[in-house]
Amino acid sequence: xLDINWIKANPAAFDAALSARKNVPFKASELxxxxxxxxxxxxxVEEAQALRNALSKQIGQAKAQKDEARANxxxxxxxxxxxxxxxxxxxxxxAEEKLRNALLVIPNIPLEEVPRGADEADNVEYFGPNGSPAxxxxxxxxxxxxxxxxREHFETGExxxxxxxxxxxxxxxxxFVVLKGHLARLERAIGQFMLxxxxxxxxYTEVQPPLLVKDDALYGTNQLPKxxxxxxxATTSTELELQEMQDLFKEIVDRDExxxxxxxxxxxxxxxxxGTEQGGGLRELxxxxxxxxxxxxxxxxxxxxxxxxxxxxxxxxxxxxxLIPTAEVPLTNLVRESIxxxxxxPLRYTALTPCFRSEAGSAGRDTRGxxxxxxxxxxxxxxxxxxxxxxxxxxxxLSDAEDVLKQLGIHYRVMTLSTGDMGFxxxxxxxxxxxxxxxxxxxxxxxxxxxxDFQARRMDARVKGKxxxxxxxxxxxxxxxxVGRALxxxxxxxxxxxxxxxxxxxxxxxxxxxxxxGARS
RNA sequence: GGAGAGAUGGCCGAGUGGUCGAAGGCGCACGCCUGGAAAGUGUGUAGGCGGGGAACCGUCUCAAGGGUUCGAAUCCCUUUCUCUCCGCCA
Numbered sequence: 001x002l003d004i005n006w007i008k009a010n011p012a013a014f015d016a017a018l019s020a021r022k023n024v025p026f027k028a029s030e031l032x033x034x035x036x037x038x039x040x041x042x043x044x045v046e047e048a049q050a051l052r053n054a055l056s057k058q059i060g061q062a063k064a065q066k067d068e069a070r071a072n073x074x075x076x077x078x079x080x081x082x083x084x085x086x087x088x089x090x091x092x093x094x095a096e097e098k099l100r101n102a103l104l105v106i107p108n109i110p111l112e113e114v115p116r117g118a119d120e121a122d123n124v125e126y127f128g129p130n131g132s133p134a135x136x137x138x139x140x141x142x143x144x145x146x147x148x149x150x151r152e153h154f155e156t157g158e159x160x161x162x163x164x165x166x167x168x169x170x171x172x173x174x175x176f177v178v179l180k181g182h183l184a185r186l187e188r189a190i191g192q193f194m195l196x197x198x199x200x201x202x203x204y205t206e207v208q209p210p211l212l213v214k215d216d217a218l219y220g221t222n223q224l225p226k227x228x229x230x231x232x233x234a235t236t237s238t239e240l241e242l243q244e245m246q247d248l249f250k251e252i253v254d255r256d257e258x259x260x261x262x263x264x265x266x267x268x269x270x271x272x273x274x275g276t277e278q279g280g281g282l283r284e285l286x287x288x289x290x291x292x293x294x295x296x297x298x299x300x301x302x303x304x305x306x307x308x309x310x311x312x313x314x315x316x317x318x319x320x321x322x323l324i325p326t327a328e329v330p331l332t333n334l335v336r337e338s339i340x341x342x343x344x345x346p347l348r349y350t351a352l353t354p355c356f357r358s359e360a361g362s363a364g365r366d367t368r369g370x371x372x373x374x375x376x377x378x379x380x381x382x383x384x385x386x387x388x389x390x391x392x393x394x395x396x397x398l399s400d401a402e403d404v405l406k407q408l409g410i411h412y413r414v415m416t417l418s419t420g421d422m423g424f425x426x427x428x429x430x431x432x433x434x435x436x437x438x439x440x441x442x443x444x445x446x447x448x449x450x451x452x453d454f455q456a457r458r459m460d461a462r463v464k465g466k467x468x469x470x471x472x473x474x475x476x477x478x479x480x481x482x483v484g485r486a487l488x489x490x491x492x493x494x495x496x497x498x499x500x501x502x503x504x505x506x507x508x509x510x511x512x513x514x515x516x517x518g519a520r521s
Numbered sequence: 522g523g524a525g526a527g528a529u530g531g532c533c534g535a536g537u538g539g540u541c542g543a544a545g546g547c548g549c550a551c552g553c554c555u556g557g558a559a560a561g562u563g564u565g566u567a568g569g570c571g572g573g574g575a576a577c578c579g580u581c582u583c584a585a586g587g588g589u590u591c592g593a594a595u596c597c598c599u600u601u602c603u604c605u606c607c608g609c610c611a
Binding site: 047049052064 | 566569580591
């Protein structure tokens with residue numbers, strides 16, 4: 001979320017910066033107008049409140065002096081203010097929500113140095129802070145050479161009998177895979193290796209976070225409210241049942257049958273205060289409705305109103321949780337709603353977790369193989385820094401991710417994403433693309449972003465400086481790296497003519513010294 | 522899942538309708554004391570929002586949301602979370 005005060009001070013810069021972005025729904029002038037009405041509403045309410053508070057104090061004093069006449073006079077005066085205050089509160093709330101909802105769907109401002117562009121075609125290759133193509137080439141692993149035509153990972157995996165898409169489809173549908181035997185172990189080895197690397201050598205703290213999270217956490221890291229369709233929801237069967245009952249209720253009410261008894265029973269339920277009891281009673285009632293259809297609805301409107309109101313209350317009971325699309329969500333939210341002290345920073349967290357993505361917008365893309373799955377493992381890195389150090393931390397995080405590929409001996413390149421290709425919350429993003437000889441192309445294996453205070457504002461994560469000043473922290477996140485894709489890269493880069501896969505040296509300890517996954521293993 | 526008890530500032534903890542953003546303590550900061558430190562001692566010490574050039578003023582916040590009241594940390598309702606006991610469970 002951007003700072004409205006900043007937008008107000010720099011409206012031209014705001015419009016210019018976001019013209020490079022897609023789908024920006026508001027202009028600075030519109031937001032400033034919203035803020036003006038918000039401030040006006042606040043001022044009106046607070047003036048009325050100040051008056052009320054002052055009069056109330058006088059009432060207290062008058063009562064203490066037993067001056068009832070004076071007290072009554074003042075009370076009448078305050079009573080008149082009451083409506084004004086309540087109306088003012090409503091206006092204020094509405095104005096505040098309007099502005100907040102607008103700010104929540106505005107993407108972050110790209111940093112100066114980010115290449116302007118429309119899409120991935122405008123991304124620019126990056127060779128490090130002081131790097132050149134030559135120095136980068138020297139520091140990075142080379143492309144492997146083959147004396148045969150390299151196969152894609154799923155050809156090798158299926159031939160080994162250790163990668164099975166068909167059975168996965170039976171169990172879970174498309175975009176799932178089952179790994180078995182040495183290949184399953186190799187996947188685990190890659191995850192362990194990367195996690196150990198970041199913990200032991202790069203200064204990150206290992207975390208086991210929850211995989212199911214609340215709305216608030218997803219607002220914090222900007223998956224909500226804009227990217228709901230990319231997520232999976234975990235709901236309990238009770239919640240599904242509630243939904244079903246509601247549909248049934250509507251159907252029955254619409255059928256225009258006798259409601260007298262129904263109404264009485266709804267009233268009975270309404271008078272009980274316990275939500276669980278209400279839910280239970282409602283369920284029982286609806287079962288009965290479903291079985292007998294014996295109600296004769298005459299007081300239709302009343303019944304409808306009461307039923308709907310009851311359901312509304314029940315909807316405030318427990319809601320579903322979301323499956324994390326990346327460990328960025330729980331890791332970044334570790335600092336939500338807190339004020340850190342400056343010498344705690346930087347905080348560096350890493351976790352190996354499954355990630356769940358609906359891939360709603362990518363039907364038909366990458367359908368073969370395990371490149372794009374609904375569920376995959378990923379090692380994630382998150383850093384929380386002061387505003388001054390986030391730029392340097394971004395370079396460090398990139399090199400931490402690169403180190404994974406260097407140690408695995410996999411050739412790659414780094415791209416600075418253009419403004420059109422960058423994610424919603426990023427100020428600047430580097431993608432690492434691993435070389436996949438089977439596909440004869442580079443594919444994204446890691447994405448490292450600096451978000452400035454964009455997420456910190458949403459989460460209300462702050463830092464108190466040595467001077468006592470409180471500011472929002474900066475947040476960064478990066479994959480270090482995606483495990484499933486790293487497995488693909490290993491399988492394609494280390495494949496042998498006979499269909500076996502050599503195991504990179506750094507992984508061998510995790511494979512009990514196994515040097516190769518053979519055709520008959 | 523059942524029964525009960527709770528949630529107050531960075532932390533602990535008092536406060537059951539009026540001048541309470543909140544006693545006291547710890548912690549922290551600065552000063553005094555000291556050769557230096559400890560101890561002792563004094564002062565200060567929440568955040569958001571709005572107004573103002575500023576000093577400062579106003580407003581909101583005692584888990585969250587709603588209500589009662591002229592006035593709520595305090596009374597009522599709902600939700601969330603924590604703890605204890607019982608049940609179930611990897």
